[in-house]
Amino acid sequence: MAEAVAGLLTSAFVAIAKDKLGSAISQQADLLWNFDGDLEDMNDTLDTISAALEDAERRLVRESSVRLWLKGLKHAALDISDILEDYQDTRDQATSKMPRFLSCLPMAYKRIVVANRMKTSKENLSKINKEFQSFNFSQGTTTTIEQCYNKRETTSRLPEEPIIGRDGEKLKIIDLLLSADTNNDEIVVVPIYGLGGMGKSTLAQQVYNDDQFKKYDHRIWVFVFQDFNLLEIGRSIISQVPTNGGHQQNSYTQQVINNCIGNLLHGKKVLVVLDDLWEDQQTELDKLRMLLHVKDCMMRVIITTRKKNIARKISTSEAYKLPPLKDDICWEIIKRSSKFDLKSNKEKLEGIGLDIAKKCAGVALAAKAIGFMLRSKDDQSGWTKINNSNIWNEPCKDNDVLPSLKLSYETMPPQLRICFSYCAIFPKGYNIVEDDLVHQWIALGFIERSKGMDCIKILLEMSFLQVSLLPSVGYNCSNTTFLINIYMFPY
Numbered sequence: 001m002a003e004a005v006a007g008l009l010t011s012a013f014v015a016i017a018k019d020k021l022g023s024a025i026s027q028q029a030d031l032l033w034n035f036d037g038d039l040e041d042m043n044d045t046l047d048t049i050s051a052a053l054e055d056a057e058r059r060l061v062r063e064s065s066v067r068l069w070l071k072g073l074k075h076a077a078l079d080i081s082d083i084l085e086d087y088q089d090t091r092d093q094a095t096s097k098m099p100r101f102l103s104c105l106p107m108a109y110k111r112i113v114v115a116n117r118m119k120t121s122k123e124n125l126s127k128i129n130k131e132f133q134s135f136n137f138s139q140g141t142t143t144t145i146e147q148c149y150n151k152r153e154t155t156s157r158l159p160e161e162p163i164i165g166r167d168g169e170k171l172k173i174i175d176l177l178l179s180a181d182t183n184n185d186e187i188v189v190v191p192i193y194g195l196g197g198m199g200k201s202t203l204a205q206q207v208y209n210d211d212q213f214k215k216y217d218h219r220i221w222v223f224v225f226q227d228f229n230l231l232e233i234g235r236s237i238i239s240q241v242p243t244n245g246g247h248q249q250n251s252y253t254q255q256v257i258n259n260c261i262g263n264l265l266h267g268k269k270v271l272v273v274l275d276d277l278w279e280d281q282q283t284e285l286d287k288l289r290m291l292l293h294v295k296d297c298m299m300r301v302i303i304t305t306r307k308k309n310i311a312r313k314i315s316t317s318e319a320y321k322l323p324p325l326k327d328d329i330c331w332e333i334i335k336r337s338s339k340f341d342l343k344s345n346k347e348k349l350e351g352i353g354l355d356i357a358k359k360c361a362g363v364a365l366a367a368k369a370i371g372f373m374l375r376s377k378d379d380q381s382g383w384t385k386i387n388n389s390n391i392w393n394e395p396c397k398d399n400d401v402l403p404s405l406k407l408s409y410e411t412m413p414p415q416l417r418i419c420f421s422y423c424a425i426f427p428k429g430y431n432i433v434e435d436d437l438v439h440q441w442i443a444l445g446f447i448e449r450s451k452g453m454d455c456i457k458i459l460l461e462m463s464f465l466q467v468s469l470l471p472s473v474g475y476n477c478s479n480t481t482f483l484i485n486i487y488m489f490p491y
Contacts, residue, residue, distance in 0.1 A: 052137035165329035191311035194322035197365030228279035324362020337371025
């Protein structure tokens with residue numbers, strides 16, 4: 001198990017190294033002559049190797065030479081990432097306001113050291129690439145992760161802590177669902193769209209658990225996942241409707257699934273939530289709507305998605321763009337997550353905290369993650385350092401990682417950072433048992449056994465892990481099952 005996981009982790013490290021190389025190339029590296037060429041050559045090499053890593057991961061269990069090669073590749077990718085971090089530090093220092101005559105010699109030395117390290121790393125990667133050619137790996141496009149980890153799950157359960165700042169949005173969604181003038185056999189679809197971490201799923205949970213919808217015949221929650229599969233959606237719906245038997249929940253044909261849903265929901269009042277929809281092909285979205293169109297059924301559907309065009313395509317009336325939280329609400333979330341009320345110097349910290357809250361861009365997850373990071377910083381200098389970080393000034397596109405979440409990652413202890421990065425090999429929504437995740441970290445040498453539960457606790461606090469509703473399985477019935485719920489890595 002550890003060997004297979006280590007192989008998957010190599011893919012993650014290579015992906016991280018490629019991202020950093022791409023970023024350095026786009027910044028037009030200027031440390032020494034031909035440095036740009038070195039970066040581009042290494043990036044091309046990793047691109048070539050990445051295309052065949054799936055076959056390498058399949059072969060590592062039975063071929064020791066492949067395991068050793070993957071181990072070397074992993075270390076090479078880590079070296080590249082470390083060098084590029086040092087390179088970025090050097091660039092930052094070069095652009096800072098320092099006295100030129102005092103800094104030019106040390107800076108020149110640092111540039112030479114970084115460039116020489118990159119030359120050595122390039123030579124090492126060339127050797128790895130030669131070995132790679134000798135294995136004759138086949139190239140493919142199907143991800144091993146999807147083949148190994150194909151369970152999808154999400155939960156309709158509300159967070160334990162009270163939700164702050166979304167009461168008005170909840171009433172708006174309920175109004176859109178119920179005010180539509182339709183016949184009983186017409187479907188009403190209300191999409192909620194916005195940035196990842198904004199609180200779309202949480203808002204859907206609030207509506208799902210509202211008292212008036214508890215009176216419906218059926219409430220159904222489906223986590224769609226990025227790999228759109230209409231059959232899986234149909235089976236999930238059927239599995240959540242009580243039946244006396246006779247319905248083929250595991251049917252492999254769309255026709256049977258459609259008939260089954262029609263028979264189960266005929267004449268009923270139904271609320272369906274489809275969480276995290278990524279499919280944007282109109283033909284597939286039309287099939288989805290047909291799946292949910294049941295004769296003589298009052299069907300109300302909430303769909304959450306990051307993409308505006310998907311929301312517009314699937315909506316039956318008005319798509320709802322979830323607005324960002326107000327700055328004062330972000331501050332309330334930060335205060336709760338940081339345990340601000342226990343601080344001894346609240347008066348000095350409040351002004352800084354309010355400024356940080358404005359930089360969270362109205363994203364609930366960002367405010368919560370930043371708040372947790374501030375929990376361990378009791379002095380004013382710690383809060384000021386976070387507030388003045390250069391990461392806040394980085395541009396952010398729709399599918400980029402938010403600067404606030406990047407900052408949370410950058411300030412993690414090294415052991416926690418690698419444990420968190422490892423979670424990226426699992427799809428969002430994947431269920432994993434607590435002990436299994438900790439044992440994998442330990443087997444790969446990331447942490448000592450005594451630190452496992454501490455890492456779990458911190459990731460839970462940051463909402464990168466969530467406790468799952470799925471019952472624990474195996475010999476240890478007291479073991480907790482978690483959902484992988486990562487927003488640091490764009491989907």
